[in-house]
Amino acid sequence: MDIKFFEQLFESCFWALALKEVRQIFRNKQLLFLLTFPPTVQLCIFGFALSPDVRHLKLGIIDDSRTEISRELVAALTENQVFIAQTYPANPKALGEEVRRGKVDVGLIIPHDFQRTLKRGRPIEVQVLVDGVNAYTAGVASNYVNQIVNQYGYQLVARPQGANIVPQIVYLYNPGLISSWFFVPGVMGMLLTMVSVLASAVEVVKEKDAGTLEQLLMTPASVLEILLAKVAPLFFLLMGDVFLSLGVARFVFAMPFRGNLPLFLALSGLQIFIGISLGILLATVSRSKQQAILTSFFITLPMVILSGALAPIESMPPFFQTLSLFNPLRHYITIVRALMLKDVGVSVLWPQILALAIFAFVFMSFSSYRFRAQAQ
Amino acid sequence: MKLKRVWAQCVKELSQFRRDRLTVALAFLLPFATLLIFGFAIRLETKNIPLVIQDFDNSAFSRAYIERLYGTNQLDPVRWFRDKLAQDSINQGKASAAVIIPPDFSRRLKEGKTSTIQVLIDGSDVANARVIKNSIRATNTFFLKTEGLLPKQSLITSRTRVWFNPGRQESLYMVPGVLAINLVLYPSILAAIAMVRDKEEGTIVQVYASSTSATELLLGKGLAYLSIALSEAVFLMMAAALIFGTRLAGDPTPLLVGTPLFLATSVMIGLFVGARSNSQSAAIQVVGAANALTTMLLSGFIYPISNIPWPLSLLANLVPVRYYIELTRDSFVRGTGWPGIWFVFPALAALGLVLFWGAWQKLQRMQFSD
Structure with missing residues (x-):
């Protein structure tokens, strides 16, 4: 019975067409190279380069006091690498100029009567100047300065061991808070989706432009067979990309894989399928190659932004949070992060899996409908 | 090199672009929509x-x-x-x-x-x-x-002043970046498509056969797409001013000089990729994967460049949009002007020339390579 199945398969139009597509892709060495090499390199680069930490902020210091206590305060600020003592300008005007030119992120001015006042047990103020161009960093930086300065001020009061709340913090799944463990799954999903949408859109539109689509439609093959054969080689190439990415995650970034591997592969396949269907859909609705390229870019970039791969979804305005629920990439990235870092399965991930399945069904049926409508 | 031929090439390119009405509309609508989505959605300050x-x-x-x-x-x-x-x-x-x-x-x-x-x-x-x-x-x-379990006041307090953006509005940081990202993505894609289309349709053979030189061809196409990119830039900046309330802070001349220079490098990226690749699918892959993501992620658009570790931070210096983002943030938020950002101009000019040379190298032989 198995043999019969294979006989049927090999004699079918689908097989012949798939072979044609495979040959076409393998003849195009440039495409083969572009589908595998850049995504892998980019995963490496972005995995290392992306980091949300606020660290190594350049601190400009004017210490008019020049005393032991003032130096200790500076040491308290710079000891944990958040701030780095960059410059010691002569006066506030020079400090202002350095902030203006971006040489300094945070300026600190310690008054000349700093030690004297503190020794008398009186409170004193230090001035802090923050470059607010990057609003997020500025917020974090000013919080840090306030916290450290306040803390140092409390220490001086020589308080006896009093009431205190000590949080005992445990970071689950990523105890070292390694940035790449957060970004690698996101970048992986992002690259897979971009490449699958762009490549499939171009492949279909190329056939349309060259007029060879009509030739294919003259053959006894059905529309669905043509479509599936068209995407089959692309699908397997992209699955190859999934394995490459897994290898990079494992061997370059030493990421754990705690979940279920077959589940991960199946869902990655589903995501690639969604990307390819979306690409075909875009190719069938656009009238020219330029339009297909422009619109597929236009679709994929917001998909990346609204996926939580780079910036957190929680901080988006409510409208965009709702919109992101209609983004398959968001669900896929949630799945990849969960499967790589947490040991969870279908019982937790079913809403995301269901969403992906619905997207796959809707996109594929709509794009094959459009394809068929255009064929006639 | 004859200016007349450059001009003729430019006019031909523009009329070809104008003929496809939908693409013209998309060339403005898509950046506009991208401005809205990126400008409103990307926020780093976490809430809830x-x-x-x-x-x-x-x-x-x-x-x-x-x-x-x-x-x-x-x-x-x-x-x-x-x-x-x-x-x-x-x-x-x-x-x-x-x-x-x-x-x-x-x-x-x-x-x-x-x-x-x-x-x-x-x-x-x-x-x-x-x-x-x-x-x-x-x-x-x-x-x-x-609860009175700690003294109310620490002995030392800090009085913080936040410069340039006292309300710490995140849109003031993001929107100038989004403008820059838009102005590299769309002009470069349009220029790449134009370059490759000639190759695929075979019309480039006519150019090869004519007396037009590689320099003239590149300058003609470049000029055409530079003018399209400039109108996109004006349109997007007006939209940003109306929707996000971005205003020029200080001296506007760096922006006025820097924008055309930057747009020229964006168009050169497209022409470079177009000249170097053989088929349209490959071309958009290169522009797409390398350009779009690199510009977004290695340019300091979302996370500061100072966060990128050492050998990779050198790579970031080769990304033209990195310099233009510094320029737009200075022009729209900081307002320091020339003394703070003079380095942007030689960097952009150098990168533009390298790209031009790369495209010219490929085209100057004026024959098919494959």
């Missing part, structure tokens, strides 16, 4: 992080503490059962953190002793994890102060 609290003390004191924790808009309450493991709420993705308050919380604090609370944080989201930690630390100090 779901937090579970298990209170085993259950006193008025601990409830006051919980109220403090939820008092900021950073943490959002999530209901969880007292008899279930707190960690499960994080495992199931219902919460990003859990705080467990021990039964002797209020007793120990009132006796002037230290009480330890358990905090479990989902470390898979690195950025949020740090925010949660800092937020809980700050709440602890604040709570102890309001």
Whole structure:
């Protein structure tokens, strides 16, 4: 019975067409190279380069006091690498100029009567100047300065061991808070989706432009067979990309894989399928190659932004949070992060899996409908 | 080189572009939509992080503490059962953190002793994890102060002034970046398509056969797409001013000089890729994968360039949009002008020339390579 199945398969139009597509892709060495090499390199680069930490902020210091206590305060600020003592300008005007030119992120001015006042047990103020161009960093930086300065001020009061709340913090799944463990799954999903949408859109539109689509439609093959054969080689190439990415995650970034591997592969396949269907859909609705390229870019970039791969979804305005629920990439990235870092399965991930399945069904049926409508 | 031929090439290119009405519309609509989506959606300051609290003390004191924790808009309450493991709420993705308050919380604090609370944080989201930690630390100090368990005032306080953007509006940081990203993506894609189309349709053979030189061809096409890019730039900047309220801060001349220079490099990226690749699918792959993502991620658009570790930070210096982002942020927010950003101009000019040379190298032989 198995043999019969294979006989049927090999004699079918689908097989012949798939072979044609495979040959076409393998003849195009440039495409083969572009589908595998850049995504892998980019995963490496972005995995290392992306980091949300606020660290190594350049601190400009004017210490008019020049005393032991003032130096200790500076040491308290710079000891944990958040701030780095960059410059010691002569006066506030020079400090202002350095902030203006971006040489300094945070300026600190310690008054000349700093030690004297503190020794008398009186409170004193230090001035802090923050470059607010990057609003997020500025917020974090000013919080840090306030916290450290306040803390140092409390220490001086020589308080006896009093009431205190000590949080005992445990970071689950990523105890070292390694940035790449957060970004690698996101970048992986992002690259897979971009490449699958762009490549499939171009492949279909190329056939349309060259007029060879009509030739294919003259053959006894059905529309669905043509479509599936068209995407089959692309699908397997992209699955190859999934394995490459897994290898990079494992061997370059030493990421754990705690979940279920077959589940991960199946869902990655589903995501690639969604990307390819979306690409075909875009190719069938656009009238020219330029339009297909422009619109597929236009679709994929917001998909990346609204996926939580780079910036957190929680901080988006409510409208965009709702919109992101209609983004398959968001669900896929949630799945990849969960499967790589947490040991969870279908019982937790079913809403995301269901969403992906619905997207796959809707996109594929709509794009094959459009394809068929255009064929006639 | 004859200016007349450059001009003729430019006019031909523009009329070819104009003929496809839908593409013309898309060339303006898509950047506009991108401006809206990126400009509104990308925010780094985290709010409403779901937090579970298990209170085993259950006193008025601990409830006051919980109220403090939820008092900021950073943490959002999530209901969880007292008899279930707190960690499960994080495992199931219902919460990003859990705080467990021990039964002797209020007793120990009132006796002037230290009480330890358990905090479990989902470390898979690195950025949020740090925010949660800092937020809980700050709440602890604040709570102890309001309950009179810590002196009200520290001896040293800091008076902070935030320059350039006193309200710390994130849109002021993001929107100039989005403008720059848009102005590299769309002009370069349009130029790449134009270059490759000639090759695929074979019309480039006519150019090869004519007396037009490679320099003239590149300049002609470049000029045409530069003019399209310039109108996109004016349109997007007006839209940003109307929608996000971005205003020029200080001297406008760096922006006026820098924008055409930058747009010229954007168009050159497209022509370079177009000249170097043989088929359209390959061309958009290169522009797409390399250009779009690199410009977005290695340009300091979302996370500062200073966060990129050393050898890779050198790579960031080769990304033209990195310089233009510094320029737009200076022109729209900081307003330092020439002394602060003079380096942008030689860098952009150098990168543009390198790209031009790369495209010219490929085209100058004026024959098919494959």
